[in-house]
Amino acid sequence: MSEKYYGWAGTILDVNLSDNNIKKIPLPMELARKYIGGSGLMASILYRDVGPEIDALSDKNLTMIAQGPLSGTIVPSSGRYEIYARSPLTGIIGRSNGGGFFGPELKWAGYDVIIVRGESKAPVYLWIDNEEVEIRDAGHLWGKDTWETQRIIREELGDHNIQTLKIGPAGENLCFNSCVIGDLSRAAGKNSIGAVWGAKKLKAIAVRGSKGVNIARPNDLYDLSMKLMERAKKDPLYAIHTSVGSPGWVSDPLAKKAWAKEERLQEIMSDKFENHFDKNLSCYGCPLHCSHWYTVKEGKYKGVKGEGLEGNAVIYGGMVEKIYNSAFICAYNTLCNKLGLHIDHPGCAISWAMDLYENGIITKADTDGIELTWGNEEAVLTLTKKIAHREGFGAVLDGYPIRAAEQIGRGSDKYISHVKGNPGRGPGIELSLEWTLALAVATRGRDHLTGAPWITTPGYFPELMPQKHLEKLGRERFGDADAIAKPWKVSPSKAKYVYDLENICSICDMTGVCKFMSEYTLYNEGIHLDDFVSLLSAATGENFTAEDLVEAAERQLLTERSYNARAGLGRDDDYPNAFDWEEKRGEPHPLYEGKLPITLKDYDAVLDYYYEVRGVDKESGQPLEEKLKSVGLEEIVEDLKKRKIISKKKQ
Amino acid sequence: MAEKALFVDMEKCTGCRLCEIVCSLQHTNTCNPARSRINVMKWEEDGINVPFMCQQCEDPLCAQACPMNAIEKDEETGVIRTDYEKCIGCRMCIMACPMGGTTFDPIEKKVIRCDLCGGDPLCAKICPTGAIVFGEVDRMALEIKRKGVERFFIPAKDYGRIIEGGN
Numbered sequence: 001m002s003e004k005y006y007g008w009a010g011t012i013l014d015v016n017l018s019d020n021n022i023k024k025i026p027l028p029m030e031l032a033r034k035y036i037g038g039s040g041l042m043a044s045i046l047y048r049d050v051g052p053e054i055d056a057l058s059d060k061n062l063t064m065i066a067q068g069p070l071s072g073t074i075v076p077s078s079g080r081y082e083i084y085a086r087s088p089l090t091g092i093i094g095r096s097n098g099g100g101f102f103g104p105e106l107k108w109a110g111y112d113v114i115i116v117r118g119e120s121k122a123p124v125y126l127w128i129d130n131e132e133v134e135i136r137d138a139g140h141l142w143g144k145d146t147w148e149t150q151r152i153i154r155e156e157l158g159d160h161n162i163q164t165l166k167i168g169p170a171g172e173n174l175c176f177n178s179c180v181i182g183d184l185s186r187a188a189g190k191n192s193i194g195a196v197w198g199a200k201k202l203k204a205i206a207v208r209g210s211k212g213v214n215i216a217r218p219n220d221l222y223d224l225s226m227k228l229m230e231r232a233k234k235d236p237l238y239a240i241h242t243s244v245g246s247p248g249w250v251s252d253p254l255a256k257k258a259w260a261k262e263e264r265l266q267e268i269m270s271d272k273f274e275n276h277f278d279k280n281l282s283c284y285g286c287p288l289h290c291s292h293w294y295t296v297k298e299g300k301y302k303g304v305k306g307e308g309l310e311g312n313a314v315i316y317g318g319m320v321e322k323i324y325n326s327a328f329i330c331a332y333n334t335l336c337n338k339l340g341l342h343i344d345h346p347g348c349a350i351s352w353a354m355d356l357y358e359n360g361i362i363t364k365a366d367t368d369g370i371e372l373t374w375g376n377e378e379a380v381l382t383l384t385k386k387i388a389h390r391e392g393f394g395a396v397l398d399g400y401p402i403r404a405a406e407q408i409g410r411g412s413d414k415y416i417s418h419v420k421g422n423p424g425r426g427p428g429i430e431l432s433l434e435w436t437l438a439l440a441v442a443t444r445g446r447d448h449l450t451g452a453p454w455i456t457t458p459g460y461f462p463e464l465m466p467q468k469h470l471e472k473l474g475r476e477r478f479g480d481a482d483a484i485a486k487p488w489k490v491s492p493s494k495a496k497y498v499y500d501l502e503n504i505c506s507i508c509d510m511t512g513v514c515k516f517m518s519e520y521t522l523y524n525e526g527i528h529l530d531d532f533v534s535l536l537s538a539a540t541g542e543n544f545t546a547e548d549l550v551e552a553a554e555r556q557l558l559t560e561r562s563y564n565a566r567a568g569l570g571r572d573d574d575y576p577n578a579f580d581w582e583e584k585r586g587e588p589h590p591l592y593e594g595k596l597p598i599t600l601k602d603y604d605a606v607l608d609y610y611y612e613v614r615g616v617d618k619e620s621g622q623p624l625e626e627k628l629k630s631v632g633l634e635e636i637v638e639d640l641k642k643r644k645i646i647s648k649k650k651q
Numbered sequence: 652m653a654e655k656a657l658f659v660d661m662e663k664c665t666g667c668r669l670c671e672i673v674c675s676l677q678h679t680n681t682c683n684p685a686r687s688r689i690n691v692m693k694w695e696e697d698g699i700n701v702p703f704m705c706q707q708c709e710d711p712l713c714a715q716a717c718p719m720n721a722i723e724k725d726e727e728t729g730v731i732r733t734d735y736e737k738c739i740g741c742r743m744c745i746m747a748c749p750m751g752g753t754t755f756d757p758i759e760k761k762v763i764r765c766d767l768c769g770g771d772p773l774c775a776k777i778c779p780t781g782a783i784v785f786g787e788v789d790r791m792a793l794e795i796k797r798k799g800v801e802r803f804f805i806p807a808k809d810y811g812r813i814i815e816g817g818n
Contacts, residue, residue, distance in 0.1 A: 073682045212683020282665040287779035289665035293698025
């Protein structure tokens with residue numbers, strides 16, 4: 001722990017697996033101030049070091065892991081880590097975020113960012129023990145699931161307090177569905193970064209830190225943190241987090257809203273998990289303890305145990321395949337965590353295949369003889385394993401959405417749903433205009449966690465968030481009572497609403513704080529922008545303002561948009577595929593038929609408003625030169641000019 | 652004054668480690684669980700977390716093991732204190748404690764144990780679920796007895812709810 005750093009650890013660890021070169025670079029304070037940390041720093045490094053010509057699975061791609069200046073401090077819920085790489089799935093920015101205890105341990109070991117370059121010939125893992133950094137053989141770990149991997153590493157290094165990030169068989173097999181797992185179930189799921197680790201033969205990163213983190217104003221940080229923890233209790237959503245966790249505010253209301261007619265959904269509402277849930281668990285430093293330890297006590301799945309069952313497990317392990325069995329969902333969750341699979345992806349791909357099977361587009365001849373009928377639990381578990389091992393029909397499904405649809409052909413692309421190649425199947429774009437917009441403009445592809453509102457979606461929580469309250473929030477925040485309360489009203493305040501949510505999510509990802517503790521889900525009493533200003537200033541001793549933080553968020557998101565522009569993306573890629581389907585094909589999109597109360601023209605209009613506030617050229621969808629310069633991204637301007645991509649504001 | 656002590660209910664512990672972090676902040680002005688007097692022991696694959704700290708024994712083995720007589724139980728506060736002027740850093744106290752109540756600060760290189768924050772332990776204050784309680788020993792013992800009896804002899808009662816209601 002270098003004396004001059006407060007909040008930050010002060011060192012970037014740069015490891016090259018091709019030549020085993022390990023460098024430690026002091027974190028320059030001007031970079032720390034400008035990019036804050038976490039996603040901010042890594043977006044900038046990825047832009048600089050991994051151009052569009054680089055194959056995501058080659059040794060030229062790199063993977064990074066970071067936490068932020070609030071990570072591992074007393075700030076509530078400051079346990080997140082963030083990972084970056086060029087995504088093998090989408091070819092654009094690849095980023096994902098996970099909780100647990102790895103991020104704080106990395107901070108206590110003295111590192112803000114780990115960069116892993118090159119590729120090893122044989123499987124290895126990285127062992128970080130404060131200053132000591134070692135690349136160790138992982139031949140005996142290759143093929144092991146994520147739980148076994150953590151267990152073996154702790155045993156062989158003789159320390160139970162070691163925290164690990166690792167890939168399972170899915171990452172080893174370069175699976176597009178793969179992810180990186182922290183602890184037992186703290187997945188950084190999106191964008192297939194597990195496959196980048198697999199290509200590098202990087203099985204795991206193990207870390208143990210005892211250097212801690214300096215706090216510039218310890219008493220202030222203590223007082224602020226205690227105040228925020230107390231205040232959060234007053235939020236209407238607090239009790240849902242602490243009792244049932246995200247199934248209570250993700251899958252429960254979605255079930256009511258999106259599929260109200262399906263009575264069997266009652267079987268997988270959060271109260272149906274009570275028999276499996278033994279006790280509350282939490283990530284580092286979190287008073288919300290939204291996780292549970294679960295054990296299935298009877299029936300076919302007796303003996304299944306695990307933790308971290310999120311609302312998305314209920315959606316993708318149940319709802320989309322029409323499986324109405326809470327014990328099965330526990331089994332699916334544990335299986336994905338052990339195999340190192342992103343919990344959403346197999347569910348997306350398999351439910352898509354079920355759709356194709358029902359419509360006669362594929363038959364048993366395609367599915368390795370599996371009867372792919374709705375609700376077939378055995379089929380889902382078998383195919384999930386086949387996906388992780390890229391076996392038979394599993395290898396086809398692994399390519400969902402675009403690659404799989406191309407491989408099968410026969411009009412199967414009609415049934416896929418994605419943005420920028422990142423899949424989805426569950427509810428989203430039909431919930432409200434802000435949902436549609438946020439899912440579509442997200443830099444990492446269809447994304448429900450970087451700007452899509454949850455709690456304030458009209459009709460979502462009619463009792464906790466009545467219409468009158470939504471009107472009040474709209475008036476207070478945007479001077480427009482309709483901004484939040486009217487789900488499909490096209491207006492500039494709608495775009496501003498998404499812009500604000502994106503910024504607060506970015507600030508969470510840069511500082512290392514969980515979005516669930518922020519105003520993103522505790523919209524009334526969570527950690528707000530002003531609180532982040534106070535927390536960061538007390539932790540680091542640097543004087544941040546609200547404007548500084550919003551500018552840093554803009555910088556991160558514009559860097560990512562520039563990264564995508566450099567890879568050839570533009571305005572066309574900011575549409576959910578349902579919207580322009582009709583226009584292009586002359587027929588409604590089968591998944592969204594009749595569900596979207598607005599037209600393509602309305603969406604065009606709100607996208608224009610969003611571009612205005614985000615500083616993006618309306619025609620090309622690429623960042624404006626003036627905007628990039630105004631947030632200090634001159635180097636990106638130069639690079640984009642060289643590549644003839646940049647846009648000047650039209651007069 | 653009635654003697655007070657820290658009581659842990661492992662069923663309520665979510666494993667968040669806020670107790671460790673507030674302890675290190677209080678004692679070192681840094682956030683560093685390696686310097687915390689309380690540590691959450693975990694068996695992750697069984698979902699078990701147990702916060703543990705010095706139990707401030709009535710007849711402390713650490714004090715008996717100390718070759719320099721540097722460890723003493725303060726009669727007034729009940730806290731077991733190390734006189735660092737006398738301490739030679741042999742770490743015998745760590746080995747003598749059958750429960751691991753003493754730990755080691757890797758930065759200052761000295762043995763450390765809970766000092767009850769001078770009478771208002773912050774771990775109990777910050778614990779979001781009431782898994783750590785600073786209470787009068789005799790009353791807490793009865794409370795725990797009540798819980799035990801309820802669990803084993805009155806199965807119809809939901810003891811968890813009764814205890815929470817009583818807090």
